[in-house]
Amino acid sequence: MGVTRGYHVTDDEGDDKDEPPLRAGRWLARCVAGAVRQAGIDPARERVSVIVGTGLRELRAVERWTLDGVPVRRRDLHFDAAVRAVLPDVAEVITVSNACSASGHALALAQDMLAAGEADAVVAAGCDAMSESMLTMIGRVADAPTAVLQPFQEGRAGVLLGEGAVAVVLQPRTDGGARPLATVLGTGLSCDAHHETAPDAGGIVAAMRDAHSRAGVRPRDIGLVLAHGTGTALNDPTEAAALREVFDGTAPGPLVTGVKGAIGHTSGSAALMSLLIAVESMRTGSVPATVGLSEPIPEAAGLRLVIGEPADCDARVAQVNAFGFGGVNAVSIIRVDR
Incomplete structure (x- = not known):
């Protein structure tokens, strides 16, 4: 594929011969649950929505379905089930697929929902896992395999993929409320x-x-x-x-x-x-x-x-x-x- 390096997340289970399914959703679930816990909100008592920004969704699962015969439910290509596995009482889970700015769009939508009074709190999140398709794409646009990603560097060779998940909780600022991180x-x-x-x-x-x-x-x-x-x-x-x-x-x-x-x-x-x-x-x-x-x-x-x-x-x-x-x-x- 013309790619020899990447910034991988080490999975808690499986190895290269036994790849865990739906990796992005697994990371997402842990991050969303942790963010909600840290923020001290309760989806059972408050209107909490989750907006997930992603470039690829669970594309790797589709590749494994096609190439290796590992079945996947189409509804799992979005992230509703992954989030509800750890937060069953959230009001809704929305997946936004807006390329490499997707979690920025998730943040914007979270702001809009709060401004419109449609939620008491919104979790803005992002996640992506490497896929053969994306690795092939970045490999074919480079003259040789990129050894290191060097932003703004003279003579830079190109991009390398990372992977992972992230989540933040947005709430309206109120007098006397907890001091926000930002x-x-x-x-x-x-x-x-x-x-x-x-x-x-x-x-x-x-x-x-x-x-x-x-x-x-x-x-x-x-x-x-x-x-x-x-x-x-x-x-x-x-x-x-x-x-x-x-x-x-x-x-x-x-x-x-x-x-x-x-x-x-x-x-x-x-x-x-x-x-x-x-x-x-x-x-x-x-x-x-x-x-x-x-x-x-x-x-x-x-x-x-x-x-x-x-x-x-x-x-x-x-x-x-x-x-x-x-x-x-x-x-x-x-x-x-x-």
């Missing part, structure tokens, strides 16, 4: 349909500006950016150009980092994976360096990329970027109060 100020979306796979700076800029408008912030208010940063020939210069355009005139500008060099491209869960890093960076005052980055591409000149060592950070507002095939973009703005 506040979601707004999420901007765009679907520019510029190309099946190639990103478009105009569509990305539109999503960023939509996010700023919805959040009620200006570019100079943002102290940290979690970049999409896929390490590919097209995404990195396009994203860098969009960031330079949006943050022009805000010198020194926000710190910029990305997580995919450390965990791979986790597809539909990528947006929320980055959001968690943004929250922890602002809570701890330390931003992790972009793994694999030592010599930035020319298009990133002027950006405050975090290279080599963690950077001290006193930011209170962060921007989280997530972009998908077809120009399906999601940009979220969050705030942490220390």
Whole structure:
């Protein structure tokens, strides 16, 4: 398939010869249950909905059904049964398949549901597992197997897949309520349909500006950016150009980092994976360096990329970027109060 490396999750059961079924749903169930427990909400007493963003759903199960004769129920390709196995009283489970920005869209929909009064709390989640189809796709667009994912690196070789699940709980802020880990100020979306796979700076800029408008912030208010940063020939210069355009005139500008060099491209869960890093960076005052980055591409000149060592950070507002095939973009703005 032209792929020799990846960022795998080690399963609790089975091995390479006995692959557990429905891996993404298993991880998702654990994450959703943990997030609900940590937030202290009770789906039996409150209206709790779950929105799952995914790029592939349980595509691997379809491959095994087709190639190996391992049966799968079609309803299990979505995540209702996986979530209800651990949270049977949730009001509804919605699966959103929006490519690599899917969990960013899940976050936006969660905000909308709360604003419309359709839920007391919403779990926004993301999950994806590797599949032969996706591995074959990334292998065929590279001249040689990629050894390491290097966001914004000059001479970068391409993307590598990660996998996993992530979940956060959103609730309306109330006086006297528990102090949240972070506040979601707004999420901007765009679907520019510029190309099946190639990103478009105009569509990305539109999503960023939509996010700023919805959040009620200006570019100079943002102290940290979690970049999409896929390490590919097209995404990195396009994203860098969009960031330079949006943050022009805000010198020194926000710190910029990305997580995919450390965990791979986790597809539909990528947006929320980055959001968690943004929250922890602002809570701890330390931003992790972009793994694999030592010599930035020319298009990133002027950006405050975090290279080599963690950077001290006193930011209170962060921007989280997530972009998908077809120009399906999601940009979220969050705030942490220390």
